[in-house]
Amino acid sequence: MSTLPPVRRSVLRMQAYRPPLGNRHGALRLDFNENTVGCSRRALDALRRLTRAEAAVYPEYERTRQRLARWFGVAAEQLVLTAGTDDALRLAIDVVVEPGSMVVLVEPTFAMYRFYAERAGARIVVLRYGAQMQFPEQPVLRALERRPRLFVLANPNNPTGTLVPRAVLRRILQAAPRTWVLVDEAYFEFSGVTVLPWIRRYPHLLVTRTFSKAFGLAGLRVGCLFAHRRAVELFRRAQSPYPVAAPALAAAEQAVRDRRFLREYLRAVQTGKQVLVAGLQRLRIPQFPSAANFVLVDFGRRADVVLQGLCRRGILLRDRRSDFGRVGFVRITVGTPAQMRRLVRALEALW
Ligand SMILES: Cc1ncc(COP(=O)(O)O)c(C=O)c1O
Numbered sequence: 001m002s003t004l005p006p007v008r009r010s011v012l013r014m015q016a017y018r019p020p021l022g023n024r025h026g027a028l029r030l031d032f033n034e035n036t037v038g039c040s041r042r043a044l045d046a047l048r049r050l051t052r053a054e055a056a057v058y059p060e061y062e063r064t065r066q067r068l069a070r071w072f073g074v075a076a077e078q079l080v081l082t083a084g085t086d087d088a089l090r091l092a093i094d095v096v097v098e099p100g101s102m103v104v105l106v107e108p109t110f111a112m113y114r115f116y117a118e119r120a121g122a123r124i125v126v127l128r129y130g131a132q133m134q135f136p137e138q139p140v141l142r143a144l145e146r147r148p149r150l151f152v153l154a155n156p157n158n159p160t161g162t163l164v165p166r167a168v169l170r171r172i173l174q175a176a177p178r179t180w181v182l183v184d185e186a187y188f189e190f191s192g193v194t195v196l197p198w199i200r201r202y203p204h205l206l207v208t209r210t211f212s213k214a215f216g217l218a219g220l221r222v223g224c225l226f227a228h229r230r231a232v233e234l235f236r237r238a239q240s241p242y243p244v245a246a247p248a249l250a251a252a253e254q255a256v257r258d259r260r261f262l263r264e265y266l267r268a269v270q271t272g273k274q275v276l277v278a279g280l281q282r283l284r285i286p287q288f289p290s291a292a293n294f295v296l297v298d299f300g301r302r303a304d305v306v307l308q309g310l311c312r313r314g315i316l317l318r319d320r321r322s323d324f325g326r327v328g329f330v331r332i333t334v335g336t337p338a339q340m341r342r343l344v345r346a347l348e349a350l351w
Helices: 009-013 041-048 052-056 062-072 084-096 111-119 137-144 166-175 196-200 229-238 246-257 259-282 300-312 337-350
Strands: 028-030 079-082 102-107 123-128 150-154 180-184 205-210 223-227 294-298 315-319 329-333
Touching: 009 111, 028 329, 028 337, 041 246, 062 079, 062 223, 062 246, 079 084, 079 229, 084 111, 084 150, 084 180, 084 205, 084 223, 084 229, 102 111, 102 137, 111 123, 111 150, 123 137, 137 150, 137 166, 166 180, 196 205, 196 223, 223 229, 246 259, 259 294, 259 337, 300 315, 300 329, 300 337, 315 337
Parallel strands: 028 315, 102 123, 102 150, 150 180, 180 205
Antiparallel strands: 079 223, 205 223, 294 329, 315 329
C-alpha cells in the first residue's frame, strides 16, 4: 500500500484520547460527571417538536444567542455558541495559539486542554496541584511572567473538585494582560462561583459554560464561549457557520427556561453529596472537598477490587490513577440521594 501524504507534525506526535465509553448502558453512570437523572422534560419536548421542515434547513443562531445571552446576563455580542466546551476550546485555541506558542496548564485537569494545545503544536508548560490538591498560585504567577499565549483553568477543577477563589483569579488576570486566560466553568451551577461578569473588564478573559453537566444535555453537544465583544468578533470570524445542530439549540433554550428542573436537580446533588461524603467518612475512605458534582477519593491499594466489584453491581466510577501517579485515586460523580445510598451500600459490602 502506498504511504499517506504528509499531515501536521503535531498530530503525528499526539496520543489518541479515548475516554472509557462503551458498556455504560443500564449502569449507574457515576464516571463522566453527567446529570444522573436525564435532562429537563421541556428540553426533550423541544426535540420532539422539531418539524420536518426545520430539520431540512440550516440552523439560525440569532434568536438562541439573544435568549441565552439574556439568561447568562451578557450581551449577545459577548457570546459564541459552540458544540459543547470541547468545541469552544478548539475554537479558542485555533484562534489564539500558533505552533510553538506557550500554553500553561495546571494538572491534573480536564484532558482536552492538553489535547487541543498539543494538536495546535503549542509548547505546553505544566504545573501541578499539590498533594492536598492546593492550587499552585505562586508558580502560576511566575509562569505568567514569561507571557504565555494562553493559560487554561477549570474552576471548579476536574478531577480535584477544587475551586480557585475569585481574588486569586483577579491577581492572575491583572498579572497577565498579554495572555489569554480561559476559565472553564463547566461545573459553575454546582459551585455558584463565576467570573463571567468580568469579561467586560478584562479583554483577555475567556469563559466557557456547558449544557452537558447540570442541564443534562451532554448528548446534544451545546455550550458557550464568552468574551469581550472584540474577542468574540475574532472567534466568530474563525468559526464554521453551523457549529451547533438545530435540536441542540432548541433543547438549550428550553433547558434554561426550566428553572424548576435545574433548581431541584442542584438540590438533589447537594443532598446526594452529603450522603456520599458521610458514607465515605464512615468507611474512612480518604476524600477531597469538592465544589462540583463529583468527589475525588483515594481507594488506596484496594482500588482495583472496589472498581471491579462496583462494576459487577452495575455502578461505574472513573479511575483517575494515571493522573496522579499514586495508588488509588478515583472520581465519583454525585447523583441523587437514592443513587448515593446505593453506591454507599455497595461500598460497605466491598470495603
Ligand atoms: C472541566 C470540564 N470542562 C468541560 C467538559 C466537557 O464539556 P462539554 O461536554 O461541554 O464538551 C468537562 C467534562 O467532563 C469538564 O470536566
